[in-house]
Amino acid sequence: MGEKIVENLLEQAYNCQKNGQYEKSIELFLKIGENKIYYEKAIMEIAKNYKMSNNPVKAIDYFIELVKYNNNNQEAIKELSQTACLSKNYDKAEQTLKELFDKTKQNIFLIELIKIFFDKNDIEQAEKYILMSESIDKENVELKILNARLKKNQGYLTKSIEILQQLLNLCDNKDDIFVELADIYSLKGEYEKAIEYFEKIADKKRDKFLYLKLIELYCLTNQQEKSEETAKKALSCVPNDKFSQDSMLNEIEIIQKKIVLKSKMKRLWVTVTSRCNIRCKTCGLWKNQWDLPYKTAKEVMENYPYMERLVWLGGEVFLYKHFEEMFDEACKWNNLKQQIITNGYVLNEKWMNKIIKAENTELTFSIDGVTKEVYEEIRQGSNFERVISNVRYIFNLKKSLGIKKDIRMNSVIMKTNYKQIYDLLELAHNEGFNQLSLMALHFDSAPNENIFYGESRDQEALNFVYKAIPVLKERAKQYNIELDVLLPCGDESFEEVVAKQDNMEIKKEEETKQEENKVEIEKEIKEIKENQTEEPKDLIVPINRVCCKMPWNYMMICDDGNVLLTGSCVKRIGNIYENSINEIWNSSVAQEYRKLMIEKKFPDDMCRTECTGRW
Numbered sequence: 001m002g003e004k005i006v007e008n009l010l011e012q013a014y015n016c017q018k019n020g021q022y023e024k025s026i027e028l029f030l031k032i033g034e035n036k037i038y039y040e041k042a043i044m045e046i047a048k049n050y051k052m053s054n055n056p057v058k059a060i061d062y063f064i065e066l067v068k069y070n071n072n073n074q075e076a077i078k079e080l081s082q083t084a085c086l087s088k089n090y091d092k093a094e095q096t097l098k099e100l101f102d103k104t105k106q107n108i109f110l111i112e113l114i115k116i117f118f119d120k121n122d123i124e125q126a127e128k129y130i131l132m133s134e135s136i137d138k139e140n141v142e143l144k145i146l147n148a149r150l151k152k153n154q155g156y157l158t159k160s161i162e163i164l165q166q167l168l169n170l171c172d173n174k175d176d177i178f179v180e181l182a183d184i185y186s187l188k189g190e191y192e193k194a195i196e197y198f199e200k201i202a203d204k205k206r207d208k209f210l211y212l213k214l215i216e217l218y219c220l221t222n223q224q225e226k227s228e229e230t231a232k233k234a235l236s237c238v239p240n241d242k243f244s245q246d247s248m249l250n251e252i253e254i255i256q257k258k259i260v261l262k263s264k265m266k267r268l269w270v271t272v273t274s275r276c277n278i279r280c281k282t283c284g285l286w287k288n289q290w291d292l293p294y295k296t297a298k299e300v301m302e303n304y305p306y307m308e309r310l311v312w313l314g315g316e317v318f319l320y321k322h323f324e325e326m327f328d329e330a331c332k333w334n335n336l337k338q339q340i341i342t343n344g345y346v347l348n349e350k351w352m353n354k355i356i357k358a359e360n361t362e363l364t365f366s367i368d369g370v371t372k373e374v375y376e377e378i379r380q381g382s383n384f385e386r387v388i389s390n391v392r393y394i395f396n397l398k399k400s401l402g403i404k405k406d407i408r409m410n411s412v413i414m415k416t417n418y419k420q421i422y423d424l425l426e427l428a429h430n431e432g433f434n435q436l437s438l439m440a441l442h443f444d445s446a447p448n449e450n451i452f453y454g455e456s457r458d459q460e461a462l463n464f465v466y467k468a469i470p471v472l473k474e475r476a477k478q479y480n481i482e483l484d485v486l487l488p489c490g491d492e493s494f495e496e497v498v499a500k501q502d503n504m505e506i507k508k509e510e511e512t513k514q515e516e517n518k519v520e521i522e523k524e525i526k527e528i529k530e531n532q533t534e535e536p537k538d539l540i541v542p543i544n545r546v547c548c549k550m551p552w553n554y555m556m557i558c559d560d561g562n563v564l565l566t567g568s569c570v571k572r573i574g575n576i577y578e579n580s581i582n583e584i585w586n587s588s589v590a591q592e593y594r595k596l597m598i599e600k601k602f603p604d605d606m607c608r609t610e611c612t613g614r615w
């Protein structure tokens with residue numbers, strides 16, 4: 001490709017990026033990258049495009065490609081850890097940085113790893129890596145700032161301020177130091193001082209997180225006008241599309257504790273039909289013949305540009321006559337992630353092709369048994385062989401098209417199938433699933449099947465299940481399967497329950513090794529700490545925030561038209577036959593929920609006690 005052509009393509013690619021046409025920009029940079037001279041630049045811009053278009057997973061993949069290609073690309077190394085932290089997708093970035101440190105012994109990899117540990121709130125690892133990094137270069141300024149952050153996290157605020165003040169006199173670039181100082185003063189409850197430091201830097205960096213902190217501090221110090229002014233600035237530094245603007249506005253409205261919202265709901269659970277082609281013994285939905293009115297389907301579609309998540313609820317969603325239209329329309333919005341849960345029986349080739357090719361769609365198969373007898377005893381009217389054959393079809397399709405997609409298996413654990421709990425993981429592994437959820441029964445429709453609650457609670461079955469969980473967790477790791485155990489086991493961990501049952505500590509060889517490692521690290525840290533003078537810890541003043549954010553971004557449409565905020569909320573906020581979903585979003589009950597979350601109240605007639613949303 002000639003120089004002139006590349007220059008032309010570069011101009012087009014940057015223009016597309018500037019105008020928010022990220023897909024087109026990526027396409028052009030892919031072409032540009034074919035020219036070896038421009039490869040590095042192109043990969044960097046592709047990663048940035050993915051980052052800006054809210055696709056951090058892909059962005060991380062490209063940043064990794066880049067840092068592996070050139071270990072000295074500092075911008076890519078920093079972007080990698082920053083993107084991992086912003087999106088909470090740590091694993092791949094952490095692994096890559098560790099590998100590259102082992103290979104090169106360069107401090108920059110440790111420093112970026114430390115940032116990831118802080119973001120994960122893994123202070124122990126952060127401390128360990130700070131010590132390692134200090135042994136390479138104690139004078140590194142970035143490392144000193146991280147050390148101050150460590151002190152802050154350990155509650156030594158005054159000590160941390162001391163370190164940072166010293167650095168202020170030494171460094172030309174004071175930006176990161178101002179940010180840390182501002183953060184510490186806000187932890188101390190000295191909001192005016194915190195504002196002073198954030199103000200020094202926010203306009204210069206035009207960083208939405210700094211603006212959000214300032215908005216919060218202005219609200220806490222009753223400076224409403226400044227809070228609104230800063231909100232405008234925050235909105236001006238995110239892309240000018242409906243999704244980015246509305247998401248930012250939503251965050252601002254939560255911080256400002258607004259009760260009537262201009263921002264829209266971000267996450268919707270929508271029942272499109274209660275009809276089903278089979279009759280599971282755990283589920284009563286199939287007894288109804290309810291369909292979402294088309295008027296509401298259209299309202300839902302009008303909200304797509306603003307939404308980040310759409311969970312399709314049924315029944316079998318494929319039986320809803322407008323499902324294809326709703327699904328196809330949702331596929332047009334990259335920011336909108338959809339989740340389909342299916343019994344897998346009704347799926348046909350057309351749908352399997354559509355789903356596997358839809359980048360924004362996650363798929364879950366519900367499979368509650370590994371033998372025909374047990375499976376069909378629970379999922380009455382289904383056919384085990386046909387479901388497995390559909391599962392195989394879709395995995396083959398995925399492979400032949402070279403598509404990377406997580407496909408999940410859901411299993412509800414109950415009396416009829418609990419003895420197959422080990423085999424459910426084996427089935428997931430053999431068929432190629434990379435995620436498995438083990439769930440408890442939550443409806444009252446099958447009281448005789450419930451081993452966890454109610455009259456049918458079965459201690460023998462529980463012992464069996466509790467014993468299985470730690471073993472399954474280990475096996476899942478070996479199989480590279482993400483195992484979500486959504487089973488109740490009281491306040492203890494499954495491991496503790498099992499240890500009690502056996503009246504002994506479970507310590508497998510590997511765990512013992514991990515324990516020894518931990519002791520070794522703790523010993524090292526203790527020795528270093530003994531050489532340091534123990535400072536008094538400072539008092540941390542908790543910031544007064546809403547105690548559950550769900551009423552600001554969730555909504556759920558049920559199979560009678562009633563609308564809840566979430567499945568854990570008791571009182572309906574409206575009904576689709578009476579109002580539009582946008583009206584319901586700001587209904588009097590929705591507002592009542594928001595007020596309660598600001599006042600940190602959870603009355604029984606509003607919130608289920610088992611709800612995990614509160615913090």
Ligand SMILES: C[S@@+](CC[C@H](N)C(=O)[O-])C[C@H]1O[C@@H](n2cnc3c(N)ncnc32)[C@H](O)[C@@H]1O
Pocket residue numbers: 276280282283285313314315316317341342343365366410411412439440441442443444445446
């Ligand atoms: C109601 S179904 C609807 C989607 C689809 N028809 C299916 O079976 O996957 C959604 C999920 O709820 C699970 N489920 C059914 N009855 C349940 C119950 N009583 N308690 C908990 N989960 C249940 C199903 O196994 C499925 O994974």
Ligand code: SF4
Pocket residue numbers: 276277278279280283284285286314315316343379
């Ligand atoms: S397939 Fe799903 S919706 Fe149908 S009866 Fe079973 S659990 Fe209920």
